[in-house]
Structure formats: C-alpha cells, structure tokens
Amino acid sequence: MATAAPTTFGQAVIGPPGSGKTTYCLGMSTFLAGLGRQVAVVNLDPANEGTPYACAVDIGELVTLPDVMEALKLGPNGGLVYCMEYLEANLDWLHDRLAPLRGHYLLFDCPGQVELCTHHGALRSVFAQLARWGFRLTAAHLVDSHYCTDPAKFISVLCTSLSTMLHVELPHVNILSKMDLIEQFGKLAFNLDYYTEVLDLTYLLDHLASDPFFRHYRQLNEKLVQLIEDYSLVSFIPLNIQDKESVQRVLQAVDKANGYCFGVAEQRSLEAMMSAAVGADFHFTSTLGIQEKYLQTPEEESVGPEDMRL
Template sequence: MYTLFITGTAGSGKSTLTGSFNEWLRDQEQSTITVNLDPAATVLPYEPDVDVREMVDYERIMVTRRLGPNAALIASVREVARHIEELREEVNSFNVDYVLVDTPGQLELFAFRKEGKIIAKNLTDGSKAMLFLLDPMFCVNPKNFAASIFLSVSIYLSFGMPLIMALSKIDAVPKKYINRILRWAESDEAFLIDLENRLKGAQMLLARDVAKAVFDVSSFVPIIPVSALNMSGLVELHGALTRIFSEGELELR
C-alpha cells in the first residue's frame, strides 16, 4: 500500500488534485481510495472514501466549546488524532494500492502540529510520500517562490518522508509564467538574477540567503507541472511516485 499526503498552502489545489489523480489512477486499473483529513471542509470536489467529518463535528465543536473558527479547527484536528486507530482500521479495510490523503486547508494545522505527525505516522502502513503543491499565481513572484520552497523544505524536514513538488493549475496561467518558475527551480542562478532585479537592500539579501540555503536541500526534489482540470502532468507525477516508492527513502545529499 502506497500513501500520498497531498499538502500545500490554502487554495493551492489539494482537494481538486486528490479527486483528479484518484480518477486517473483508477483509469490505470489501480485500486485507490481518497481520505479527507479536513474536518472543516464544506464542499469537496470528490467523494471521499474515508472522511474525518464522519468522526469529528467541527461546527459542533465551535458552538459547544464557544471557540472561534481557528481554535475550533485546532481542537478538531486534535480530535481526529484521537480517532487515529479507528481511521487506520477503516483505511486498511479497503486494502488498496494507493491511498490519497487530502490534508486540511490550512497547512500549518497539519504540517506544524504534533497531531499532524501522529496522523501521518499512524494512518497507514507501507510506503509514504508527501506531495507539496506550488500555486503558480503565487509563486510567479520570486519572493513568494522562495517562501513556498522554504515551506516545502521545512515540511520535508519535519515529516522525514520523500518529497515531490508539483506546480498546480498550469492550465490557468500563461505558459511563460510556468516556464519562469520551472527555470528558477532548475537553476538557482536564474532565480537569483530575477530576485535581484525585483528586490532591494536588506530584503533582497535576506531572500537571497534563504533561497541559497533552501535550494541546497530542494535541488534534488523534482517539480512536476500539473493540472487537475485537464489532467496534464499526471503521467509524470505517477512516474515520479513510482520511482520514489520503488527506491524507498531518498537520502539528503
């Protein structure tokens, strides 16, 4: 059983890709399930096979404990972690090749709290990998690109799972933006030149130092351009996953 945790900033396309990639894999005769880990999801673009909303009632937690939306989310994710054995049994009962896990809309809830790690560690057995989605509308600004890569690397360090990055929604932005982002990902020199043209003074120096440090870690992580809307790049995404799952853990170089 292979498990893919789909992460990324809010709105980067996690839920949509979970649905599309699930359909794509099923078309390839793979057995799959989708897991929704977001207790506060209202509408999802797919029908989850396992859904934490059946165990944890976000609205009710908000009302009965008199919490604001964010505090209620934190309490809900804690509640999900308490149900981890139940979740695990449910996931295992499907006995599939691929488990696609859609993570909460707010990244930090899953990525930087101990509950996220408990859930990631115990949800399934077998090989696991993390997919981090980069939103091209956001990342076309070099400062935001550096921030996103930084975020993905900190998630990588915090979970210790093999990491793949995907540039999402490529159907929605001009090709030249996509190419620019991919060029930055390939060559830190190209990135630094564009960065220096845009930023000045202390901000530029800081962004440059952060970028250099982070590029050292991220340079071996492939960035795959995908669209959940027209399914482009899913062949490549699957190829990268297959490599990772067959090689086992990628070592930090």
C-alpha cells in the same frame, strides 16, 4: 504464524488553502481508476463539505470544524489544530476505517492549514502511525503556480516547501498546480525549468532589488536564498490536472518516491488511456500543456523555418 499485512501505497495530498488539493484528489483518483488501480479517497480535512469525490473514509464522521468552532469558541486555525489533535488521540477510529481498504491505492485529502505541515506535530504523528500500520505514502505537496510570477512570493513558497519536507518526514513530491491558469497572473520572468529545478536564485534577488520595498530587505532575502540552496532539496513538477500527460508525469514521480511497482497490465491500460478519453466523470485532455511554452529556449524562439534544416 500470522502473516504481515500487505503494504498499501498512497499519497498524502497536502498544501496551502486554495492550492487545488480536492480537485487533485478527484482528478488523480479518476486517472488511477482508468489505469486499473483500486483507488479510494480518504478525507482528513474536517473543513471539507460536499466533496466532489466519493469518500471511502471521511473524518467528518469523527469531528467537524464547524462543531469544534461552535463548541470551543475557536477560530478556523485553532479549530483545525484541535481537529487534528483529536484525530491523533483517536487513531483507533482511523485504523478501523482503513482496515477494509487494504490493497487499495489511497489518496489522503489533508487540511490546508500551513502550520500543520511546517511545525505542528499532530498530522506528522498520524502519518508516522500510518507508516507503522504498513501504509507507504508519498507527500504530494501542491503549490499554486501563480506564485512563480512574483519573485518575493516564490521565495516564500520555497521556504514553506523546504520546511514542509523537513517536518512531514515522508517521501516528497512538490507540485506546481493550476499550470493552465498561470498566465492569468502575468508572464514568467524566466523559462519554467528555472522554477521547477530551482536554479540560480540570485536572479530572483536582482528582480527584488528593483522593487523599492524589497530593496531594504536584500540581506534577509540573500540569507533565505542561501538556506534553500544549501539544503538543495526543493524542486517542482508542473501540473495541469485536466491534462492526462501532466497527471502521468506527477504519478510517475510519486510512484518512484514510494517504490510502487508499475506492472505490465497497468502499462497496457496507460497506453490505452493516453490514446483515448478516460471517461465522463473527470475530463482529461491530451492538449499541449502551457508549460511547454515556457520550456522553449530563446534560441528556439529565434530560429525560423529556414533554419530548421538538418
């Protein structure tokens, strides 16, 4: 009697262009290796050239975006759609390449075209086939945190995140990436937990109402906000990929989503890692993340040293 193939855990790293997917794969793979997990990165982005991590499987061996654009006279968006449809039609190639990686923890670096994760079916079909092969994946959906500084863009991000969650049909973790750079784009109007927990969005509408342009679209924004709140699915985890404590929080959420069992040996490795540098390949720090600043409540800000007594 043939034994079933062991379950292989991993992450499908998705998100808009520039959200930091490739950097995330590099940092997360280094962190996982420090924990003792046997990790491998699979590049499913045919536009990726010169990836900073070592690819265990590279879609560039099957199809590349420049070749498709030149041969079929397509633009980058149409070319990416064709590449994913070509991968969907040649899943036997992917199956053969993944077969030696059974038992590894896999990171799938996916293309950044938003349409592939919101309404086109090719990438979802690839994920569904991976599930049938015994790969248990969580979608790690990265969104650039600077969108929090603009209420209109944040509402757009919420809609995109919700659409992606409903379309991809995987256990899902939304991540606000590049938290260490957020203040370069302006101050946040609210504490960070307002954005991560997606609290009462009517406050965002009030901010938009002060803008002469968006004042004319208040009813539309109200309907979008109502839709997001009715589903009540979207929340975010802040991430600074250079901060190992931040990476740890994201990994714990992903492991919880796909049911990965956290072993005793790995716990010891984590404790050792949190008290020392991971290595030279990707520098992790244990500095206080900038998110802590925005988690401070107004009451705490007004309390002086003389008020901190028990």
